[in-house]
Amino acid sequence: VGPYTAAAICSICYDLPTPVVDGNVYRVLSRYFGVDLPVNSGAGMRYFADLAEDVFNKTHPGSYNQGLMEFGALQCVPKNPDCKSCPLSESCEALARNQVARFPVKLPKKEVRKRYFNYYMPVDPGFRTLLIKRTVGGIWQGLYEFPLIESEREVSDKQAEQRITDGFFPEIEHPRKILKSNPVPLIHKLSHQHLYLTFRIVYIEKDLKEGIPIAEMEAYPVPVPIANFMETVKNSYF
DSSP states (O other): OOOOHHHHHHHHHHHOOOOOOHHHHHHHHHHTTTOSSOTTTTTHHHHHHHHHHHHHHHHHHHHHHHHHHHHHTTOOOOOOGGGGGGGGGGGGHHHTTGGGHHHHHHHHOOOOOOEEEEEEEEEEEEEEEEOOOOSSSSSTTTTTTTTTTEEEOOOHHHHHHHHHHHTTTTTTEEEEEEEESSSSEEEEEOSSSEEEEEEEEEEEEEOTOEEEEEEOOOOGGOOOOHHHHHHHHHTTTT
């Protein structure tokens, strides 16, 4: 469970002094104290955790947490709160500034970036394949993956085959057969980007100079979606 659930269980069920900080609590505290820090920033979350601890009622932890959350859900609501009937109106900093609607402050959400990963798993006559270590910065640095072409959008089977014919991968020449493992891209969601992954198995006629036995490929550290693909491949193709 996360910090919110853990604090709620500890305080409500076991009467332990653990303040709950959820969306309602963020809103109440930020308005009452006029805190400008974004609640969805690292600094903001740490500040509000400390503030919740400072104002916490340790004598009645469960009742306090439930009361504060209910106050945010019923009285100090996100839009158009009835501040005239609020029992805290005389000491609310946001109301004094006439800025209730401004709180809580939040950082704008980052636009989700879409990336299209086209993986080619070569298979030579000795049932060896090729894994390449990611040395560039960004995601999955230091992990292994199959030969990859990243594109701006999903590519057709003809386009994918053409890239091999054009010699994009010197290790994969004169493919005997190409099989598309997944008919539609697999979507792997990260915090600020979505990866659309397509895997193709490329049977080649020449031995791979640095080939890895397919039976041993799972011993290499790879990203989760590639590990899942490896498991599927072993069960379905070899």
